[in-house]
Amino acid sequence: MGEHSKIVMKKALISLLLISTLAFVLAGCKSPAKESADSNAGSAFNKEGLPLVNEPITLDVLTVRWGNMGDSFKENTWLQELEKKTNVKINWQVMSSNDWGEQKSVMLASGKLPDVIIGNLAFGDADIINNLSYFRPLDEYIEEYMPNLKAAMEETPVMRKISTFPDGKIYSLPARLPSRPKSAHQPVINKVWLDKLGLKAPTNIEELYTVLKAFKEQDPNGNGKPDEIPISNTGDIEMGLLSSFGITNLRVNNMMIKDGKPVYFPISEEYKEGLKWVHKLYAEGLIDPESFTQDGTMLSAKRQNPDAPLIGFSYQWTPDAVFGKWSDQYETIAPIAGPDGERYQEGDPDGLSFRRNEVLITTFNKYPEVTARWIDQFYTGEASIQNFWGAIGTSIEKNDDGTYSLMAPPEGTSADAWYWEKSLRDFGPKYVSPSFEKNIKLDPTTGDGLKLELDKLGAEYVTQPFPEVMYTEEEYQQFPTLTVDINNYIASTRAQWVTKGGIDENWDAYVNKLNDMGLQQLIKIYEDAYDRYMNVK
Incomplete structure (x- = not known):
């Protein structure tokens, strides 16, 4: 058999395997519970109160998780209690993001989808817009059966704006995650180097230039070698450097809002001036010449160099994010002021809390009213925090004064990994109002609490980003x-x-x-x- 024939046959076998896997998943849509409910589709539906239906029904709910995260979130006691209280059983179909791309294509081509899709990893805007016949418009369901979501959209209009498709209808539902910062990547600097050289954290671009030059020339890591790299990046300049010139790019589409109008910044005067300044840094050896060619592995090796720290300054979510054993040497600082004396911080004044395409009800779903009411149970503060961090009693402690604290993760487990294990985390329907958020007590030294603490440095300077718009x-x-x-x-x-x-x-x-x-x-x-x-x- 020729090489070409082997490749063709291999591809055909992979396709067959995927189709049979999905056939098995979709066959799961017809569990015995569903069959009995199908034959009793008239099972009394309650427009108010619980249970939602008098006789149990089953919904097939598909969600996509990152990599090998698995389905341990199903053990979340809030989800389990919800099944008992509502009479809505969930047949979870948990996919991995590793091979979802191919599975998604096969599923869309098959013309048969599960009842509900949860999480924005499953279908993006274009997937939905190009397959509208598969997804129900939800405006009437929100109006009639979803008082929690309706109230959320009234209190926080962004929830409706990000969910409205170009034809004016809502096909997918949003989320507002709890306790998220306003700032995205913030400036991070090696504090040990500053102290050793008797320097203060820079507050403007002139001071930053002076500090970077000292990092380059005065051996702050103390190993006697001129190996310090003030700034390094992968495949491009560190775009955070342009934020001092008023340029922020939260949506990574080269668009920003200036004076209330959308601006394409690569043809702006600010961009031009910013690049002139970055060229000055490069020409004096303050930017790693490999920044335009190296990949993430090479940069990571420099950041975590075993013998001595090499990198002086960068933009990160938290100072401990990427520097391995040198993490303790780094601190987050306030935004660096630009030539106009102003500070600009990339982020969103409304908070980096909003998501769309978190829930879809498909046109294959025989119980859209029940499903709408089931989803609406997720849109309360207490439901949302339990689907973000884990259930009360497992990951969250409800205190006598009406506040909520996070429990410490098991020894040897990072907080973030633990929350993903115990909940839907970033995925799925949620709404935590700003007033409810005040009752959540987070540890300011780690995880989500640390990010909120660091946010105090930049929050007041956060620029208005180009919004999360929809395209036709x-x-x-x-x-x-x-x-x-x-x-x-x-x-x-x-x-x-x-x-x-x-x-x-x-x-x-x-x-x-x-x-x-x-x-x-x-x-x-x-x-x-x-x-x-x-x-x-």
């Missing part, structure tokens, strides 16, 4: 054609200007070439989507 089917079709070439050209030009300079001389030609590549068409897509989002009431 036609816009999605245009995106790849436009963004691939435009983004590649912007990245290669940025690398050239940082390493070799010449931005002033080449700027006009650069902007003209971007326009020739269809930039104005791309900007119009962003602006149209922004207008639709802002007009959702």
